[in-house]
Amino acid sequence: MRHTLVKLMGLMLALTLVLTGCNLIGIDPIMQLDEDMAKLKKDFEAVVVDYDGGSLTKGDVMGTFVSTYSYYTQMYSMFGMNITSDVLETVKQQALEQSMADLAIEKELANRGLSLTEEQLKEVQEKADENYKQAYDTYYAQAEGKGDVKAKQTEYNMYQNGLTKDTFYNSQLRVAQGTLIQDTVKGEITELSDEELQTAFDAKVAEDEETYASDLGSFESAMSSDAELVTWMPEGYRTVKHILVKPEADVLTAVTDARNALNDAKSRLETLETELEDLNDDDAEPAADAETETAEAEAGAAEDAEPARTAEDVQADIDAARAEIETDEKAVADAETACLDSVKAKTDEIYQKLSEGADFADLIAEYGEDPGMQNEPTATRGYYVCADSENWDKNFTAGAMALQNVGDVSETPVISTSGVHIIRYESDVTPGAVALESVRDQFYETALTDAKEHHYDEALESWISAMKPVYHLDAFTL
Secondary structure, three states: OHHHHHHHHHHHHHHHHHHHHHHHHHHOHHHHHHHHHHHHHHHOOOEEEEEOOEEEEHHHHHHHHHHHHHHHHHHHHHOOOOOOHHHHHHHHHHHHHHHHHHHHHHHHHHHHOOOOOHHHHHHHHHHHHHHHHHHHHHHHHHOOOOHHHHHHHHHHHHHHOOOOHHHHHHHHHHHHHHHHHHHHHHOOOOOOOHHHHHHHHHHHHHHHHHHHOOOHHHHHHHHOOOOOOOOEEOOOOEEEEEEEEOOOHHHHHHHHHHHHHHHHHHHHHHHHHHHHHHHOOOOOOOOOHHHHHHHHHHHHHOOOOOOOOOHHHHHHHHHHHHHHHHHHHHHHHHHHHHHHHHOHHHHHHHHHHHHOOOOHHHHHHHHOOOHHHOOOOHHHHOEEEOOOOOOOOHHHHHHHHHOOOOOOEOOOOEEOOOOEEEEEEEEEOOOEEOOHHHOHHHHHHHHHHHHHHHHHHHHHHHHHHHOOOEEOHHHOOO
């Protein structure tokens, strides 16, 4: 009996140890995280790029990949889109290529005997430490567990995204090295010959023509900004300036609402007239017998179907629409009159000063309420307008294009959604390429900057090619 009891106790003890061991494994997160980290490090050893003289592993490029992926995610989310598998492959390829570019830059710096100063390296270290701490604090706040477990989980989560102290340091180092090599290589281009400038200008003209010939809105925006030098002008443009007088909001809204109602009524009338034309189309071929029978059967099956509209029905709707248009036209005229009357004292004063020889620019400064007429470049250029303009209110466009000669001012004010305008025809715009000499100084700086960029891009490509990289996207699993 005692022997049996001893055996039983031994069995219970063994079972207890087994259960306790399993429980320890199950609840020991440190051990589990160490095992997971070991597996992750093993996975990160996969070679994703081979090149003359070495290779890059998944771990080497993971930080760059995560940074690139985050950028794409933000851009796509702005448009309500998700990253597709094809885009993901593109991101992976870009991460590999960027990593190779970083290596090529490092090698070229060594070849040229260039290096960062001690002060620059100190700054690199300080920025890396600062960025690492910010990232660590963010990951730590999101990690599960407490104490050592939370710290270990944070380390694992960061490593999984390629984030270590070394990667933060190397990231800052690459930025500083990139600046050094770019300044050096771009500095090799100091000026452009007349031939190089003309070649660059011709390319710019061709680019602008391709862009603006089919996108007048972009042209008008570009001419309202100093951000882009435009070297090609579309057909049919003129420049205008205007004095904007703003009536009370409710008065102007009444005009807009009345005009919208009139436009809607006209659109309905066009639809009805098309419907009537289709019903009265003598050339329409009768449906085949089989088709007719099918249509009749379907019509019979639909008990609640409305009877087909006749020409008389449509004509009645047309007559009603025309009556509505007459009413809406009167409403528009009344709203416009009320709007003009509300600012009549000011517009009369402006016209009186114009008749006395006042300068239009001075009157813009005194009365105008459009910031575009106060700020450059539109204060000097004016607005670029043509019959097919896309950026301006159609009533403003119509008023601007109704002026016959340069220097003409609208005889009566024009009402748009912005307010009441007195418009002056400033100049005609010569279509086609502008003369290089007219923009030479401005274009030269742009062309020189572009030439420097092109020179550096070509140099970097040659450094990378010399390393003969072979990319292994299939090994870059996630």
